[in-house]
Amino acid sequence: MKISARNQLSGKVISVKEGAVNATVKVDVGGQTITSSITNEAVSDLGLTTGDAVTIIVKATDVLIGK
Numbered sequence: 872m873k874i875s876a877r878n879q880l881s882g883k884v885i886s887v888k889e890g891a892v893n894a895t896v897k898v899d900v901g902g903q904t905i906t907s908s909i910t911n912e913a914v915s916d917l918g919l920t921t922g923d924a925v926t927i928i929v930k931a932t933d934v935l936i937g938k
Contacts, residue, residue, distance in 0.1 A: 884898055884919055884922060913936075
């Protein structure tokens with residue numbers, strides 16, 4: 872994956888909790904937990920599950936997850 876955002880952190884998904892529309896995804900990054908709210912559709916499209924290796928992408932006010 873090649874993107875313009877420079878703030879990228881590798882981590883592992885520690886939990887995915889789906890709600891009515893959005894999911895809360897928690898990612899362990901070197902002993903720190905980063906939490907992101909993304910749509911349930913994005914969770915499904917990415918196939919996110921606990922234990923997945925992911926990249927946290929921080930740009931301006933958004934935190935994105937790439938797999």
